[in-house]
Amino acid sequence: MKQLFATTARGFEELLKVELAELGATECKIAQGGVHFQADDETLYRSLLWSRLSSRILLPIVNGKVYSDLDLYSIVTGQDWLSYFDEKATFFVDFNGTNQEIRHTQFGAMRVKDAIVDYFERQGKARPNVDKDYPDVRIHAYLNKEELVVSLDLSGEALHLRGYREDTGQAPLRETLAAAIVLRSGWKKGTPLVDPMCGSGTLLIEAAQMEAQIAPQLHRLHWGFDCWKGHNQDAWDEVKAEAVQQAEAYFNQNLKPHFYGFDLDHRVLKKAQKNAQNAGVAHLIHWKQGDVAALKNPSPDEVGTVICNPPYGERLGTTPALIALYSVFGQRLKNEFGGWNASIFSSESTLLDCLRMRSHRQFKAKNGPLDCVQKNYQISERKESVAENPLEFDRTSTVAVDFANRLQKNIKKIEKWAKQQGLDAYRLYDADLPEYNVAVDRYGDHIVVQEYAAPKNIDENKARQRLLDAVTATLQVTGIET
Template identity: 70%
Template structure:
């Protein structure tokens, strides 16, 4: 029992020092534990009792390994030779099932699966060479798990004494979304600053892992108290009497508490029930109170004591999915300041920017990985000053006072002016803010009861982190000022577009709803594409086109979702032809026609390269609307397109299909576009710049957002 052996406890990168401390503290006079940190774990030397205690108690180790042999290997033959020569019959019996965990590669052994197979071959062949039966392989619950670690030419073969990974505590009945691994939960608790026997509150507790781990720590309940199977059960070096003594001693050392000291809240009632069952399974159900609760209504459940708020709130990997999270973190920070004065707070998240929405100043922070995500844990000490209830209305932000006040005030002012005008005009889709303030370089658009916030790419001179934070502040302020529900705000990050990528698919939610302008109903999709299906700045142009097309044949070229066609159809165009290269947008245009009860027999929809179609067209049209992209190099087009370079060639083709008294309405979004007036004259065409007449009130700050022209035949 006094024999000293060196073992290796693995853990996640960054947790080695904490694991060393944990293992050292488990040592006693009859089982001292000496530790040495290595990358990804801790070597520790102890006796049999010491390793049993480590296995039973550790909250931070992933596995505990007993190194058996190590060697230099240069190819798979060396690997096999090393394995087959080891006396495996001294470790386990021929009747025991095995599984090989192989980690690492080198120039000769390039796949871990191949390495595992050669280790398995060596083990079973060794037994066969000894005249014994070949052990079987069990991938699910093997009796013996062998761990092989290859680093360049060095191979270490170890017996995994853990069996299943040690983060599995066997108290989970089930989990909610994105469960937190128990080892990481323990790290978060240990780093949080929480003092045992003081209240611990988790406002977004999910399956309750943080609270359960903390409660077990307080009660000195071993992490693996519920484990039924161990990797050492079939090990020939196992000493059942020592193990029995360790477990009996551990059970007698468990501390008893009666009062509730842990409080968990969550919006998912089903997850709350699972958390309750998990706590019961872990032996701490009587100490934790789990309740249904919304962060927006969070109050302190322990008014007469000070403790710690700990939380692993949801976080998104893409900024475009975070409006609800911005709102969540913002209101969370407000509730903390209002109801938890003098408390310690510790929040774990992958988004440092979202943590900034708390509007709290951290005094300590730690880094960690949660699966593939780089995360950060920040600790805060809240001021003793308690905010009065009327300082923050429930479910509402105090953004006017704290978050982007200049932006919030400007948005309020714009809404007051533009909402009234839009109602008079019969519009429910329009721009509310368009980079009015240089430091808030974004647009805010209303689409019915939804809001779209689009960030413009910041100039290189602006610090990227500062621009990101201003965007988050502006989103929170927009939610406050407009009062919309968080799930009806869509956030888009817009960067400089190249070619046709403005039309590329971003998501596949398929969430369409219709908006209204001047009596036309139009489908929009705010999430799946960079654009929404409706260019708001062209609203007056569409209205004008519709009026001009009354009783005439109408062509909509580069038609996008056909919104101009709808206006023409509703104003009584004799017939319309809508041409676009995208089937997606033509189908969208067809849905728009159907939405407005237009007879599809009078409206032709054509999928084609518009320039090629023009060359082949044999019809003539009285009104033609052309709104080409600034630049395109689509694979489906024969050549690239540049509106400045190629517009004269386009007009040459348009003139051929334009009736003598016909009209072309030409628009594009290229700033500083110069119409080749002399070239048009040579073609027998004349152009009039009508841009000023087509810029609506909500875009009057940006008079260069598009340019628009009327082009006609020169009178003979």
Template identity: 75%
Template structure:
């Protein structure tokens, strides 16, 4: 009678039921599901088959010791009393994997150390040589799991984790584990002998796993070292028998190979890696590879019905996804156009991106890819999807008879028609196209030459986060289509109320600068590296007015940002300009703006300083001063905090001191509800005229409170 033993196969959470079915097919074992794995009872031949053939198991363990412990001394006593000499030779190297903690053993490293001490001390007490620990390539792996007081000690028969098949030399970015790839294939509904297409195959793992299934290639057939090689219970004869059977099964499958696998990828270098991986896996003859963009995807087997399986790229930050939104939208369109009647199974870490496919899923599964919560959705691509047409302005977003982002797309198209002609007449190519015109799409869309910036305003707390996110994805998809902008020239930003120095927060370091035209001035912008772009579009008319006023005058630009007002003043013939800002980054930006417009630093000076401190120490006088201070600042480089409502009179008091008798201050700020202190102004001997409505550009008419602007002069009787 063959002796049977209970083993434990670990797997990723959510795959336990699939692993149970697989083990039953491989071994005829009695199986019982547990969290994170499956207990299965079989003989030694059965466990060898499981090790060689399982595509879903992460490790297969032989339990050695199960007991309760309440302290580290209990742990040590349990380990040192076990008969380790019956398991492996002290000349073999070993390593301890320790998982879990309790109130007494709070660190896995400490637990592993106590287990290691117990094993070593056991051999020394028995008079054997002290065995050596090898963290890299041990002969024996001891797996320890601690759940509160329950301790399970096992021999890891796998050695290296079973997702390591040995065929991947170079995986590229964000590879799928082979076990996860196998699970995706098994859940996709694909059947052996039918066509399988991966339109974004990367290093080819999905196709290779499926091709090995079709060719009956055991996933571990090429593994060079196993965790059971040093196990004293290992039977080489049984192992050879199981291995030889796997080799024979593979040979029989090679008699009539079916090359039903097709992989596309845009990157030829990644495809070369995929081809090499397929060669290593023994399935190169089954898979065809082709370089190609998913936007031009064509069905390589139009006469057959098959399955599309894919793990498209996805980003963790919403700000990185405009191109991904376009990618998924285009992918969905190509599926409908090219694969009618097929099944599709798409795996992604962002369920919202899957909504951009505009396909109705038949089934969905949850899974983990490392730390990421992912979802796999299966679709049937109806023949009717190809025939569906719409005359709406944004036909690409038609979905199940409902208009997706239709109102937004129509409004954006209407605004573009109006604004493009106006902007050309004005001589500007940076302007706003849409500004929360519709309550459901609470965002702004700005054009910067051939680029588009979509800024999402923070949604109210009573709006469901997922609903708001989906609307944003829909709006971005619509913007890409309506504007025709290239996906790499659309930038998405989440816009929130900023405090202090947050407006200067660095987001990236791409260094993607280009210039835009504004009434004859050329101004550098950067759409990706900062919350702001380097140019406040709502101040466009203010800058133009300041430029006209500056002709023949000495001009000061305080809180200058990137110096755009200075450029207008200098180009319009200012006698001299002085530009002051606390940020060295923005002063360098201003210098580049001067250079771009062929304006020398001889008559256009730049000062990096705390603006309030610089003003207090200034001994010059100016005929025209433009000041656009922040609403609030508590920068560490300032002596005190700044609040424009609280402190504007003190600021104007200092500005009056350096203003010539016939001089003018243009004072602006963006604080909603700002109230000018007329009484304080009168005490200073200053007049103020509100010109906010005169400085509001056409593209900001929907938002009259975006800024306020004032002309401030000396009272005549004070001259």
């Protein structure tokens, strides 16, 4: 049995622990940023081939205390590196962490590299070459205060690189993050899955591979264990053949596709189609160009899940279009997907409030540097009700009711006068209520909402929330198309 460590994004450790246990790992113990586990050769290779959440799987070689760069050098040069790889293999050192003596990761990596090549020279061997781009062997060094762990990276390139994405849209999700979102969404295999803003299709492709029993690394050509002297080729061949057989067995069932991807940009849809083809799931996914404002349920006779990573901005105040997008998206979900589940991932919880739905579960996650949240919803069955007056709005689902009532009254009064005067540009609301310090103007078929500077005694977050509520209520009251 080998002692191993699988790294993952922070927040996914518990999910990864469950996944590794299902793959046959034992003694799984959560640590910050990963899971320690034990595995025989077959389970090790199965974990590398099948894990959707691991970033890397490492074989720890040595640990020790580092109080100076000499300690770092001595710990590394004292290892029997020839038992792991020979001098013909190229290598590269990934160094993470610092302490009071090792203040730069680049310096730490250089000292580890020096120690390894000096070891080979002392054994009468040639100095192995360093290759930053395509090394045969990756050495992973992690320094936390004085604690150093040096490991052999059995993955090679990071495991989020599945190999199916030739091209992506803007701000694509990392594949491991997409897999975690799918797993947390509550989607059940065999039921419809819809992504209304699918981009390059990563969420759908990850889910389709899960259902089709396609190992995420099935087509990876190069591994970190290729030049490792402990590599068990027979065990690897057996695990790989088993994975190929599983994928072929599902493919031969010729099941009905029930994955649906929509996006407004036809160019990014072509990328999604190509990615799905590379991933071996093109036959399982329907792709269609479409605006979320006109979203229709593609499988109304079944109950499934809507999953989505809509656009989001780091500064809500500079992206009012996003408020409209989320508001319309929420309305389409309620109109078209009654009885379904929805799982939406965003960096802006205030934008998710614009959906006007109550989540029953939520999860935190990181998307690069952004703190994000994933909220799961159970969409209520739609109750048909048509207002006789087109200006009437649903008060049960409207935020900022006082503001909405005032705006509606102003519209009834001012628009009649404006029509008599032949005007198509006029003000509908001008800070009438102190809590909603905005101006609302109509310019033909367009509505412009402008915010007055809030008094200094008003909390910034509260002022921001009021602006968001005012924009959302304006959309609902006026019925302006986004």
